[in-house]
Each structure stands twice: as structure tokens, then as C-alpha cells.
Amino acid sequence: MSFTTLICVSDLAMQVNNPQWVICDCRHDLTRYHSGREAYKQSHIPGARFLHLDEDLSGPKNGLNGRHPLPHPQTLALRLGALGISNQTQVIVYDDQDGVYAARLWWMMRWIGHTSVAVLNGGFKHWIASGQPINDQRPTWAPLNYQAKLVNGLTVSSQNIVQQLANPEWIVLDARSADRFRGENETLDPVAGHIPGAKNRFFKNNLTVDGLFKSPEVLQAEFTQQNLLNHPSTLVHQCGSGVSACHNLLAMEWANVKGSKLYPGSWSEWISHPQRPIARGLS
Numbered sequence: 428m429s430f431t432t433l434i435c436v437s438d439l440a441m442q443v444n445n446p447q448w449v450i451c452d453c454r455h456d457l458t459r460y461h462s463g464r465e466a467y468k469q470s471h472i473p474g475a476r477f478l479h480l481d482e483d484l485s486g487p488k489n490g491l492n493g494r495h496p497l498p499h500p501q502t503l504a505l506r507l508g509a510l511g512i513s514n515q516t517q518v519i520v521y522d523d524q525d526g527v528y529a530a531r532l533w534w535m536m537r538w539i540g541h542t543s544v545a546v547l548n549g550g551f552k553h554w555i556a557s558g559q560p561i562n563d564q565r566p567t568w569a570p571l572n573y574q575a576k577l578v579n580g581l582t583v584s585s586q587n588i589v590q591q592l593a594n595p596e597w598i599v600l601d602a603r604s605a606d607r608f609r610g611e612n613e614t615l616d617p618v619a620g621h622i623p624g625a626k627n628r629f630f631k632n633n634l635t636v637d638g639l640f641k642s643p644e645v646l647q648a649e650f651t652q653q654n655l656l657n658h659p660s661t662l663v664h665q666c667g668s669g670v671s672a673c674h675n676l677l678a679m680e681w682a683n684v685k686g687s688k689l690y691p692g693s694w695s696e697w698i699s700h701p702q703r704p705i706a707r708g709l710s
């Protein structure tokens with residue numbers, strides 16, 4: 428059985444020692460660069476391998492491509508192979524921030540053709556709360572050869588969005604909090620606001636009060652209420668830097684809504700060009 432969206436704690440617990448599975452720890456804090464690695468060193472799910480958002484899940488920044496640009500597909504493939512991941516490996520990803528960083532790796536692996544990848548529902552917090560084992564031992568593994576098979580059509584560029592701003596069938600969905608969407612309380616980017624015409628769905632709205640993903644049925648109903656399902660192929664996800672947008676993409680895949688795309692550069696790329704329009708408030 429292959430897990431392709433979410434996996435629960437009990438299912439992972441039964442496979443935690445499976446040599447065909449690799450667990451990836453993606454814990455991170457945007458305000459504390461080394462926090463994820465420090466947390467990993469203190470304790471992690473047995474056998475887990477650590478990946479850093481900036482060092483492993485992002486590419487070089489040039490001032491015009493956002494805070495977390497995608498790495499080159501081959502760079503990602505080399506990193507996965509170095510971690511002992513092959514094209515046949517079942518990969519499980521977790522963090523301790525509601526799945527937002529885990530979802531980034533989940534999406535990136537699908538971007539290079541790897542579908543056997545799933546996010547641990549509830550993350551490290553639920554693993555601990557369920558009484559599952561942890562340790563501080565760094566596992567050992569043999570490097571493998573990973574072949575990236577880039578899937579076309581999963582991303583859009585800022586130019587694509589500019590060209591489609593007046594197209595009513597295109598929907599840009601912003602995963603940031605409502606205040607940042609409105610242009611208030613911006614602390615991560617130098618310019619506040621949002622892409623004109625965008626809709627807002629804070630990624631945390633995908634979760635229950637317990638920090639688990641809502642059921643596919645509930646999510647589908649909410650997406651329908653927001654009029655997001657009329658044209659999934661022209662639905663574009665963005666956020667501040669292309670990270671939390673992947674959480675909305677995961678929620679849609681979990682709800683069996685397929686075909687939407689990611690704007691990787693997101694808001695931090697959008698504002699790098701002064702001629703791109705900006706909206707504030709609810710419009």
C-alpha cells in the first residue's frame with residue numbers, strides 16, 4: 428500500500444522500522460534559522476533524516492525570486508539520493524508546525540515525479556501525544572541514486588499571473604493569515620498586501636482544533652463554499668514564499684481535488700518588481 432497524501436500516527440508506527448520507508452523531519456521556525464536542526468538533535472522519530480527549509484528545500488535567492496525559491500530538480504534529486512531515498516521509497520514527512528513545512532517537501536517530491544510521499548497527520552506533536560518512541564540517535568544509511576522525473580504543469584510564473592489578472596476563470600488563493608492578506612501586521616516581507624483579485628484561505632483553516640486535517644468531505648464543502656472548485660486547473664496557490672501554499676495544495680489533494688497549481692515565488696517574488704499591482708484590504 429502506498430501513502431500519497433496523509434498518514435496517521437498508528438499506520439506509521441507499524442512501519443517505522445520498514446527499510447523500504449524513509450521518514451523525513453522538516454521542523455523549522457521562520458524566525459529561528461537553526462531551530463529545526465536543534466530540535467532534531469534533541470529528539471526525533473526513530474530513523475528520521477533531517478531536511479532544512481532553506482538549505483535543502485529551497486534554491487539560491489537572487490533578490491527577484493522570493494524568499495524560498497525552488498531548487499533545481501536535479502539538486503533536489505541529489506539530496507534525496509544522499510539521504511538514502513530511491514524512486515521506489517515510501518517517504519513520510521513531518522514537522523511540528525501543523526504540517527506547513529512537511530507539505531513543502533510533499534509537494535516538491537510530487538513535482539519531481541514521486542507520488543509515494545505522505546505527511547504525518549498531526550505531526551511530531553501527535554506522535555509524542557500518542558506515546559510513540561523517540562530518540563536522539565542519528566541513523567546511518569547508504570546513499571542511493573535518485574532520478575528526478577519533472578512533472579510539467581504544476582507551477583505558474585508571475586508572468587502567467589499578470590497575463591491572467593483580468594481572467595475571471597483564474598483564481599489565486601493566498602494561504603497567508605487574513606491580516607497579512609489585508610496588508611496588516613506584515614513582518615516577513617517589506618511590502619504588505621496581496622495580488623489583486625486573490626482570495627484568501629489561511630492554511631490553518633484546513634485543520635481541526637486538534638491539529639489534524641479535516642475530513643475530505645468537510646474540506647470539499649468548504650472549498651465549494653469558497654467557489655474554489657469550478658476550475659481546479661486554473662486555481663493557483665500562493666502565500667508569502669511558496670511554503671504554506673503547499674498546505675492548501677495538500678488539503679485539496681486529500682479532498683480529491685486535483686489539478687491546481689503553485690506559484691512558487693509567491694508574494695515575496697511578486698513585490699520584487701515595482702510595476703506589479705498590489706491590493707490591500709479585502710479587495
